[in-house]
Amino acid sequence: MIIYLKKLLPFLCFIPVCGSSQDKPVVKFGGALRFNYIYSSWKEEQKKQGGDLMYDMFRINAEASYRGISLNAEYRLYSDAFGGGVLKQGWLAYDFDEKNSIQAGLTQVPFGIQQYNSHNWFFNIGYYIGLEDDHDIGVKFIHEQEEGWQYQVAFFKNSESIAFGGATDVSHSRYSYDVASMDVDGDGEPDYRNKEVNQLNLKVYYKLKHREFRHQFGGYTQYGGLYNLDTQKTGHHYGYGLFYELDYQAFNLKSQLLHYTKAPENPDTERPDIMAMAAYGAPYLVAARADLVSLAVAYTVPVSWGPVSLLQFYNDFGCIRKLKKDFSDSYMNVTGVGVAAGNLYTYIDFAAGKNHSWLGGNFIDDFAGGTPDAGWEARFNINIGYYF
Template sequence: MMCKHRTLFILFVLIFCVLQTVLAGEKPKAHLGGALRFNYNYSDWKEGNKHRGGDFGFDVFRINVNASWKKIRLDAEYRFYARTSGGGMLKYGWVGYQFNDNHVLQLGQNTVPFGAMPFNSNNYFFSINYYLGLEDDADMGLKYCFRKKGWELDAAFYKNADLLDFSEGVETSDSRYAYDIAGRNKEVNQGNLRVAYNWGERWKHQIGASAMYGGIYNLDTEKMGSRYAFAIHYTLNWKRWNLKAQYTTYKFSPENKEDEPRNQITMTAYGAPYEIAAHADTYTASLCYTFPIDKGILDEIRLYNDFSMMHKRKAGFNDSFQNITGCMLGMGPVLVYVDYALGKNQPWLGNDWNEAFTSATLEKGWNARLNVNIGYYF
């Protein structure tokens, strides 16, 4: 054991000496940032929450690191949630090479290029796509980014989802920021391609298309299934207005055991898995307007409405809906999101957790949640 520690110590010293020699000519640049957020919610389907007048507590503490040395780049974000919400987790973290202003390579856990980016929504809850693993997701692989004369092209290969446990037969961890396939299936060998074009000066448009294809490895049958997703999106910026619209279709085809259903699949994040329909289409539309204030501590107010629906391509599965009306108050480093969230057959907005994104029931109506998120960003 002593020999092992001595070897590791010598290796560490050698690496440190090499880095000191390499960095002697030019010092790296680094920026440390982050955020601390708190959250209040009043949920009409929770009797205890209603009787208490809602609940207010800790949301997340996060650390962001952005560094560069010559043409080498590093970008990472680590988040600390409550243990019941998954605990600590890496949102993304990659090392890249900036060839020039037009070409970049990113290696590591980087954001999956898909749909309107960086987000297909304005509110705290994102759109339904997020809960299906199709918005603000990051996986482990290599991504190439090209930007020139209005064109955006991203091509990526992801070996697997983030936070992989290399032990044979171990299921995907529930402690993760973005939704990934879980249970007895794992995401593997995923390819992504996203192309978008920007034009206009007063009316700034973007239109784009995205494609994803990958494998689904089953731990029981040891067979490889498949999955795909396609999307087209459009965004518009005019004066203080912003519009986003997107259509997405996806299909998961796992190779489960004979006695297990294949019309649904397990997804997980924030410490709690649930089921989603294996084949569905989603429609999202977002509109927002920003009022500049610049009085006192208030810089701006952004009003928005984000609508999304999930049409399940399985007879007997009822569709899911989500509509968020709210505003963002910008006060220097402080951002406050005030959202009135309505959901039907949405697990985060109702008491049907495991079947809301699969069969659901026609008897269940809309649920509402008033949510206030307060964050200091540094």
């Protein structure tokens, strides 16, 4: 499988600044412009109009290096309704040698399969509760090699913040889902006002190649604080899991099983079994304790159809099993194909969900209590992106 086709194609724009010597600075720029066609089973007005074709996002990527220190940043501009401009990632790095490096800044949390636990445009269900492609602000040490044991150790001071002051609520305008605040009772004041602080992460895994088989398996864990802005007390949250990934010729399989618990020090008037989380300008509630299982498979086929050079067929499934007895579980399944044609990459997805905030139902409560008799809803989505 060709992993770089997930979201980021190779940069074509390479700009040397002051020459190409290793001792002189080098900068690379790239980006993407994407649009979405959407047809949703639960939106009657949209169906009467034959769906919607709308702007998704525009992004700029920058990479730079000079005397062993490098930079990697990505800024995205969504519509105002989806949070507007956000910094997805932005970190400085230093390579001690070919195997060991350190990153500091807004960098990916080493929890789960990296870089993505999915093949489709929607990601897998863990993304929507902050457990896939999450980025926080901190320092991460990485030990990687072609085969054998690998590990990542990280400390994150907090999730991405855009306002100074310890008493400020977490902004809803963000790429990664993080613990946040929201007005639940409609009185104009935020509730469940928690912030992620002082988080430790450890990921240990093993890479093995045998003939045409490539295996990657291991485990990961995290532990951190949850500071409540109302009680001014710090609770805690933790998570752990196991994963296995297989590549065989054109076939890829990603599987994982994980658990998470969030135990904040909320005011007595707020429930301890739910949390507020936010991204893309909108908050919702999430179960405080759950297990998650996911299985994603893909098969890549090279073709020669004019500009089309590659098709990747996939099916990505995920389930959140909530541990509170009267909560209803959440499900997500995406079947689709990715189409590569030069710098153009298109996801054609049929996404189905049950008790899933972004796939019909009750947006605020689907990932928390949910609805016991909820049915499956579906969204047909075509994302067209030009990557440069």
